[in-house]
Amino acid sequence: MKLTEERMYQASLDKDSSFEGIYWMAVKTTEIFCRPVCTARKPKRENVEFFLTTEEAIEKGYRACKVCQPLKKLNETPPYIxxxxxxxxxxxxxxxxxxxxLKRNIEPVTLRRWFLKNHGMTFQAFQREFRMNAAFKKIKNGESIIETALDSGYESLSGFNESFKNILGTSPKNSKKQxxxxxxxIETPLGTMYACATDEGICMLEFTDRKNIEKQFTSLSKALHAEIVQGENKHFPQLETELKExxxxxxxxxxxxxxxIGTDFQQKVWQLLREIPMGEVRTYKQQSELLGNLKAIRAVGTANGINKIAIVIPCHRVIGSNGDLVGYAGGIWRKQKLLELEKAILF
Structure with missing residues (x-):
């Protein structure tokens, strides 16, 4: 569908999140500009104009809305957190x-709400999970359970064992098999992402607002027979550096x-994705031809859709035969922004 001003206005009335990052609506009477999903009362059509970048809106003299905060990255972690x-x-x-x-002028209730919304747990529970992840790695590397418990801030071995088992699903004694x-x-210019990794490497990189993100976590956990736990990983610094670059x-x-992680067919599809040079795009049909199976177009599309490592495995470089930007779990607007960043020439 062509992006007309009427379509953008209707999207703002509908608070349509699929238009996030594509345009910003400015209100002439208040001199404020907003995201498409802003919850503030919507103005009359004759009182608005639209911009494709926030810079254009600011240059025209508009101020950022305090309700939807259009200058903030999507789901960005606040600096104090x-x-x-x-x-x-x-x-x-x-x-x-x-x-x-409280000594830092941080309201505990506010912090609790943020962690419940973004991590599904309180800040105190997050800290416990973070500590248990570090403890798990120490025990795995041969450190004694008692010393690890003390280093983790536990005065009681029984308390440490109980927390360890609740979070990791096994006792410290049996954790070497776990x-x-x-x-x-991880923060990016297109919004916050979840990164997952094992000792072998990055196994998931998804935008936090992807639909059915919980199913992605469940699928990953089941495939690797492992618990997903908040914590650091030796591959995260390299990932963050490379994403920044x-x-x-x-x-x-x-x-x-x-x-x-995937079937042999999915692995082949994802390898083909990694072979698409930056600045170029392919169609699902072209991907199928390269696989030697013209009838596999739908299967190729499905494999692209379940790719768990966004950007690094660039499924955003595959488009429809007519040049349409279709089928991107992170949102079509992100697909567009990524291809613009890569200076891709579309059909």
Missing amino acids: QELLTELTQNVSLKIKDADL MVIDLKR YFEGKRIGFEVPLQI
């Missing part, structure tokens, strides 16, 4: 209590190790 997470990373035995939060998938939120236009390919 990023600081807390950095502290936990640097000192895994650290226990930040409500009293500590596998853990590390989980972290990519969005800055300084990187044309990714070198971070991957652990790709």
Whole structure:
């Protein structure tokens, strides 16, 4: 569908999230511009104009809406929370209590709500999971259970054992047979992403607002027979560095190790995706031809759709035969932005 002003206005009335990042609506009477999903009262059609970038709206004299905050990245982790997470990373035995939060002028209830919304758990539960992940790695590397318990801030071995088992599904004694998938939120210019990794490499990279993201987690956990736990991983720094370079236009390919999970056919499809050069696109039909099976177009589309490692395995470089940007789980607007970043020439 052609992106007319009437279509954009209707999308704002409908609070249609599929238009996020494609346009911004400015209100002439208030001199404010908003996201398509803004919950503020919608103005009359004659009182609005549309912009394809926030810079254009600002140059025209409009201010950012305080309700939908159009200048913020989607689902971005607030700076004060990023600081807390950095502290936990640097000192895994650290226990930040409500009293500590108040000393920093952080309202515990506000922090609790943010973690429940974005992590499905309270901040205190997040800290426990983070500590248990680090403890798991220490025991796996041969450190004693008692020393690990003390280093993790536990005075009681029984308390440590109970927390360990609740989070990792096994006792510390039996943990050497257990596998853990590390989980972290990563910020990008197109919104926050979930990154998952094992010792072998990155096994998942998805935007946090992807539909059915929980099913993705469940599928990954089942495929690897492992618990997904908040924590650091040796591959995360490289991933974050390479993503930063990519969005800055300084990187044309990714070198971070991957652990790709799928059938033989899916693996072939994803390998073909990695062979599409930056700045180029292919159709589903062309991908099928390269596989030597013209009847596999639908199967190729399905494999693209269940790709768990967005951007690094560039399923955004596959488009419809008529040039339409179709089938991207992260949102068509992101597919468009990624191809614009890569300076891809569409049909």
